[in-house]
Amino acid sequence: MSGIRILYLVAKNELRRSLFHPINLVLVGIIIVLIYVNTASYASVPKSTTIDPGSGGDVFILAYKNILWVLSYLMVIFVGFYGLMSVSEERFKHVIDVLIVKPLYRRDVIIGKFIGLSCLAFIISSLVLLLTFVLLTSVFRPPLSMGDFLLRILSLDFGLTMICSLTAGLAMLASLLFKNILTSASVFITYLFADWNGYILGRLHTPPISPYLLFGKMVFPISTGATWINLFNANSFMEWFGYALPYIAVLLLLTLLVVLLDCFILTKTDDTRMG
Amino acid sequence: MSNLIKIASKEFTDLLGNGMIHIVLATFLIYIFISLHQLIGVVNDSMSMALFINDTGIAASHTLFYVFMTYGAFVGVMIGYQAIAKDLYNDAMNTLITKPVYRDTIINGKLISIAVFLLLLMAIVTVFYTSAMFIIFGDHFASYLSSYIGLLPITIIVPLLYIMVFASLSMLISLVINSRPLGLTSSLLFVYISTLTASTNFAGVISQMFPGNQNYIYNLIVGWSPFGILLEIMDHTFMNDTSIIGIMDIQGDIFKLVLFAAVPILLAYTVFLRKDLS
Numbered sequence: 001m002s003g004i005r006i007l008y009l010v011a012k013n014e015l016r017r018s019l020f021h022p023i024n025l026v027l028v029g030i031i032i033v034l035i036y037v038n039t040a041s042y043a044s045v046p047k048s049t050t051i052d053p054g055s056g057g058d059v060f061i062l063a064y065k066n067i068l069w070v071l072s073y074l075m076v077i078f079v080g081f082y083g084l085m086s087v088s089e090e091r092f093k094h095v096i097d098v099l100i101v102k103p104l105y106r107r108d109v110i111i112g113k114f115i116g117l118s119c120l121a122f123i124i125s126s127l128v129l130l131l132t133f134v135l136l137t138s139v140f141r142p143p144l145s146m147g148d149f150l151l152r153i154l155s156l157d158f159g160l161t162m163i164c165s166l167t168a169g170l171a172m173l174a175s176l177l178f179k180n181i182l183t184s185a186s187v188f189i190t191y192l193f194a195d196w197n198g199y200i201l202g203r204l205h206t207p208p209i210s211p212y213l214l215f216g217k218m219v220f221p222i223s224t225g226a227t228w229i230n231l232f233n234a235n236s237f238m239e240w241f242g243y244a245l246p247y248i249a250v251l252l253l254l255t256l257l258v259v260l261l262d263c264f265i266l267t268k269t270d271d272t273r274m275g
Numbered sequence: 276m277s278n279l280i281k282i283a284s285k286e287f288t289d290l291l292g293n294g295m296i297h298i299v300l301a302t303f304l305i306y307i308f309i310s311l312h313q314l315i316g317v318v319n320d321s322m323s324m325a326l327f328i329n330d331t332g333i334a335a336s337h338t339l340f341y342v343f344m345t346y347g348a349f350v351g352v353m354i355g356y357q358a359i360a361k362d363l364y365n366d367a368m369n370t371l372i373t374k375p376v377y378r379d380t381i382i383n384g385k386l387i388s389i390a391v392f393l394l395l396l397m398a399i400v401t402v403f404y405t406s407a408m409f410i411i412f413g414d415h416f417a418s419y420l421s422s423y424i425g426l427l428p429i430t431i432i433v434p435l436l437y438i439m440v441f442a443s444l445s446m447l448i449s450l451v452i453n454s455r456p457l458g459l460t461s462s463l464l465f466v467y468i469s470t471l472t473a474s475t476n477f478a479g480v481i482s483q484m485f486p487g488n489q490n491y492i493y494n495l496i497v498g499w500s501p502f503g504i505l506l507e508i509m510d511h512t513f514m515n516d517t518s519i520i521g522i523m524d525i526q527g528d529i530f531k532l533v534l535f536a537a538v539p540i541l542l543a544y545t546v547f548l549r550k551d552l553s
Contacts, residue, residue, distance in 0.1 A: 023457060026464065034477075041480040070471055077463060085456040092455075182357045185459045186295040190302050192463070193349045197470075200302075203309045 006104045010112025015119045018082045027078050031071065031128055038067045039135040047141045057233035060143040061152060063136050064129070065232045071128055072160055072215065073196050076167045079121045080188060083168030086113045088175035088184055107263035114169060114259050121164030125157050151237040155244075159218050162251050163211040169258035170211070176265045208247065209254065218247040278376045282384025283391070286358060290392045295357065299350050303400050306342055311407055314338045318412070326514055331412065332419030336426040337513040339404055343397060343434035344505050348441050348466045354392070355442030356462055358385045359449040379544045382446070386540060389442050390435070397431050429512055433505065433525075436532040440501050441466060443539040450546045472496060473503030501535055504528045 018024075042063060049059050057065075090096040099109055133153070143149035171188050178184040194200040195212040208217045221243035222229040234240035290296065317323040317338075318331055327334040362368040371381060405423075408416045416423075445462040452458040471477050478500075482493035497503030508525045 021457075023460065026461075030464075030468070034471075037477060037480050040484055044483075066476060070474070070476065074467065077460065077467065081456050081460040081463075085454070089454065089456055180294075181455050182361060183295055185456060186298060186353045186357070189349055189353055189459065189463065190298050193346055194302060194305075197345055197349075198302075198306055198309075200305060200309060203313070 003105075003108065006108045007112045007115060010104075010109055011116035011119065014086055014113045014116025018086075018117065018120050019123065021082075023078075027074070027124070030074060031124075032131070034067055034070060034074075035128070035132050035135060038063060039132065039139055041066075042136060042140045045140060050144060052233075055228075055233045056235075058144045058149070060136065060140065061149060061232050063140075064132060064153070064156060065230075067132075068156075068219070072163065075121065075124055075128075075160060075164050076196065076211070077192065079117055079124070079164040080167040080171045080192065082120065083113075083117055083171030084175050084185060084188055086117065086168075087172050088181045091175070091179075092181055106266045110172065110262045110266055111259065113172070114165065114262070117168040118161060118165040121168070122157070122161040125160040125164070128160075129153055129157055148237055152231055152240070155231060155237075155241070156219070159215055159248075159251075162255060163215040166211045166214075166251065166255045166258060169255060169262060172262050173258060173265070176262060176269065208250070211251075214247055214251045214254065218244050218251060221247060278380050279384050279387070282371075282376070282381055283388040286385050286388035287392055289361075290354065290358075290388060293357070295353060296396075299353065300396065300399070303342070303346060303350075303396070304403060306346055307339075307400060307404050307407070310338050310342050311404070311411065315411065318415075330419055330422050331416055332421070332423035333426065333513050335404075335408055335416070335419075335423050336430045337509065339401065340430045340434060340509060340513065342400070342404075343430070344437060344502075344509070347434050347438040348469070348502070349463075350393070350396075351438035351441030352445045352459065352462045352466060354389055355445030356449050356459055358389055358442075359446050360455055360458065363449070364455070378547050382540065382543055382547060385446070386443070390439060393435055393438055393442075394431070397435060401427070401431065426512065429508075429525075433508055433529065433532070436529065436536060437501055437505050440532060440535040440539075443536050443543070447539040447543040447546065450543055450550060469500050469502040472500040473506055478503070498528075498531070501532065504531055 045059065051057065052059050052062055055062065087096070090099070096109070100106055170191065174187045174191070175181070175184040178187060195210045199212075201210050202213055202216075206213075208214045216223075219232075220228070220230040221240065229240060229243055231240050231244070314334060317334055321329075324331075324334065327337065359368075362371065368381075372378060408423075441462070444465050445459075448458050448462050449455075452461060478493050478496040481496060482489040485492050498507065508528050511525050511528075
């Protein structure tokens with residue numbers, strides 16, 4: 001079998017397993033409630049309202065800004081735990097032992113799983129953004145410029161997919177480093193707190209190197225001083241893109257680095273058993 | 276009673292020897308360090324200090340309360356979940372239930388050890404924090420020491436109850452859901468939902484959907500979220516009214532927290548009694 005075919009099979013299996021997991025019903029339920037509540041707040045806004053005087057952006061696209069943190073955090077929790085489950089649960093059940101005796105490279109197992117989880121993140125993110133668009137258009141109005149809106153929303157889709165993929169990569173790293181499944185889960189939970197709730201790295205004024213900080217800088221590249229430029233209020237898509245490009249590049253590089261590290265650790269691991 | 280103490284002490288020893296605790300303690304200390312850095316800014320800002328009646332002791336208690344409250348929920352999930360899950364998966368639970376002990380004694384023992392352990396953890400963090408306050412603020416903090424010490428019971432006991440809510444929920448989930456990562460995700464979802472329902476983006480918008488007194492509906496939603504309850508207690512205790520009357524106001528909130536912690540434990544008894552272990 002060719003390398004691409006192997007990757008495709010592992011990714012397909014990972015995607016199918018995570019996509020049809022019963023807990024996704026809970027995820028879908030929470031997402032629908034969140035989007036419904038957010039959209040309902042727009043029902044009382046006059047349809048003639050165009051630009052928000054406070055931020056300078058189209059009122060339509062600001063609806064995405066309102067729920068950005070809660071939705072992205074929810075997606076990160078889910079995709080991250082699928083990442084944790086994809087390695088640690090398989091090690092615990094010795095599924096990975098079966099996989100690595102097959103004629104495929106260990107790196108293909110990791111890359112395939114990572115691609116599968118990235119596809120899952122892309123599907124969830126696209127559905128969330130699409131559902132918000134449909135509901136918002138029905139109770140409010142369409143965006144002022146559809147072309148500009150599409151560019152911005154596709155960038156948001158890309159950003160959400162990337163942070164979820166990076167988090168899944170980090171979760172896989174935790175489950176490869178710690179043999180005990182509960183320890184790896186605890187490390188991952190502590191990371192979630194430190195990055196997303198406690199904002200520890202942000203408050204330490206470190207360069208943006210974590211998924212949360214990178215995503216924040218990508219969406220809100222200029223957020224200090226008198227001028228605030230972000231994905232929602234930039235005069236044009238290209239204006240935002242010019243500022244966000246370095247952060248997008250770092251996000252891609254960091255993701256690549258984490259996946260390579262995952263591959264390296266699994267390749268060097270002798271004992272794949274889980275405690 | 277002796278069985279209960281034996282199980283509790285065994286669980287407590289296990290918790291002390293668990294590698295996860297180093298991660299938890301290190302994170303707490305880093306978080307305390309960052310919060311102290313922010314507290315210096317608050318103490319030097321007269322507008323911020325006006326919120327705390329210009330009392331550094333109250334501001335310091337508020338910061339400590341907030342640290343326990345935010346990271347505590349995550350600690351509760353980790354400790355509560357692993358208390359049951361580790362024994363279920365390394366077959367220790369099978370051995371334990373063949374002994375002449377009631378199954379509810381096992382849960383009680385674990386619950387007591389978690390509470391004692393959390394209290395110890397919070398005491399260590401408090402000692403570290405108080406020492407750091409003396410080093411940074413010196414005599415200035417010493418002059419406000421009485422208000423700081425006066426608020427210390429609330430600063431520790433209320434977040435402890437809050438953490439126990441998530442610990443008991445996680446214990447229940449670990450008995451119900453077999454997959455460990457899935458169980459932890461579900462436990463963490465409760466922390467997420469608790470934080471979400473207390474936010475203005477959620478409770479605020481929902482309250483606007485209903486006619487009548489919107490403040491009442493908003494407070495009703497927030498008042499039934501453990502995170503919202505703690506925010507309410509924080510406002511009552513540290514920002515508005517630190518007199519005994521202010522403390523009396525939070526009795527209802529504390530009762531709700533106890534209820535939130537007790538219900539999952541009662542359910543855990545039922546699930547554990549009916550569960551077939553293998």
